[in-house]
Amino acid sequence: MDEKKLAIIATKGSLDWAYPPFILASTAAALGYETQIFFTFYGLQLLKKKLALEVTPLGNPGMPMPMGMDKWFPVLGLALPGMQGMMTAMMKQKMKSKGVASVDELRDLCQEADVKLIACQMTVDLFDMDQSEFIDGIEYAGAAAFFEFAGESDICLYI
Amino acid sequence: MAEFDQELDASGLNCPLPILRAKKTLNGMDAGQVLHVIATDPGSVKDFDAFSKQTGNELMESKEDGGKFHFMIKKS
Numbered sequence: 471m472d473e474k475k476l477a478i479i480a481t482k483g484s485l486d487w488a489y490p491p492f493i494l495a496s497t498a499a500a501l502g503y504e505t506q507i508f509f510t511f512y513g514l515q516l517l518k519k520k521l522a523l524e525v526t527p528l529g530n531p532g533m534p535m536p537m538g539m540d541k542w543f544p545v546l547g548l549a550l551p552g553m554q555g556m557m558t559a560m561m562k563q564k565m566k567s568k569g570v571a572s573v574d575e576l577r578d579l580c581q582e583a584d585v586k587l588i589a590c591q592m593t594v595d596l597f598d599m600d601q602s603e604f605i606d607g608i609e610y611a612g613a614a615a616f617f618e619f620a621g622e623s624d625i626c627l628y629i
Numbered sequence: 630m631a632e633f634d635q636e637l638d639a640s641g642l643n644c645p646l647p648i649l650r651a652k653k654t655l656n657g658m659d660a661g662q663v664l665h666v667i668a669t670d671p672g673s674v675k676d677f678d679a680f681s682k683q684t685g686n687e688l689m690e691s692k693e694d695g696g697k698f699h700f701m702i703k704k705s
Contacts, residue, residue: 497645500652501683569643569670579649 474498477620478507478627483515485523485558485573486533490629491516492576498625499583507580508616510590513629514597517589517604521573524558536560581607588616631690631701633665634658640669640697647673648680651702655686658704663689666700673698 476498480491491513495505509517516523527533527540528548535543547553565572571579580587587608594601594610601610620626637654639647647668654664666677674691677700681688690701 493645496649500645500649501680569641569646571643571646582653583649 474503475619475623476503476505476625477616477623478505478629479616480507480509480513480516480629481511482629483512483523485525485561487629488516488523488573489576492573492580494627495585496576496579496583499580499585506586506588506619508588508590510593514589514593514599516573516577517587517608519603519605523573524554525561526554527557632663633701634662636665636667638667640667642668643670644672644676648676651680655702655704660704662704664702664704666702668698668700669696677702
C-alpha cells in the first residue's frame with residue numbers, strides 16, 4: 471500500500487483555529503499518511519515556543535457564549551479590555567474539562583509522528599520574527615517548496 | 630472478553646487522543662499482539678473502525694459496556 475500524503479496550509483493564529491491543522495495532521499500521521507503543514511501569516515503563531523493563543527468572540531457570531539451572553543450582552547462589550555483574556559481562559563477550562571488535548575500536546579504529538587512543520591520564510595521576514603522564537607525541528611521554506619509536496623498529495627487543505 | 634497483551638485506558642480523553650495513544654501503544658507492540666483500548670468518547674466507535682480499515686490492524690471486537698467503549702485491536 472502506497473503511503474498517502476496530506477498537505478495542510480495553516481493561516482490562522484487563534485486558539486480555536488490552532489486545532490484543525492494539528493488534529494488532522496496528528497490523526498493522519500497515525501493512519502499512516504505522510505503529512506506536512508505549511509504555516510504562513512498568522513499561522514506562524516502556532517509554531518512559537520511559548521504559545522500565547524487566544525480566542526475572541528468578536529466578529530464571530532457562531533461562537534457559543536457562556537450563560538447565554540450572546541443573547542443579552544452588547545457586541546461592543548466584547549471589545550472591553552480583559553474580555554478576550556477572560557474568553558480564552560473560559561475556553562481553555564472548557565476544553566480541559568472535556569478531555570480535549572492542549573495545542574502544545576497536539577503539536578508535540580505531530581512532531582513525534584514525524585509530521586513535517588514548515589514556516590513560511592517570507593512571513594518570518596515580513597513580521598521581523600526571529601527563528602529563536604520558534605520551536606526546534608521545523609523547516610523554513612517558500613511556496614515552491616510547498617508545491618513540491620502538495621502537488622503529490624492525496625489531500626490538500628487550506629485552513 | 631478475549632485475551633489481550635496490553636491495555637490502554639483512554640477514558641475521559643476526546644478526539645483524536647484515543648486514536649493517537651492507541652497508535653503509540655501499538656508501535657511498541659509485536660505483530661499479532663492484541664491491544665485492549667477503553668474509551669468514553671462516543672466518537673471513538675467509528676474512529677477505531679476507520680483506524681483499523683486504514684492501518685490494517687484488525688479490530689477484533691468493539692463493544693459498549695456500562696458507558697465505556699472497549700476495542701480489541703490486533704497489530705498487523
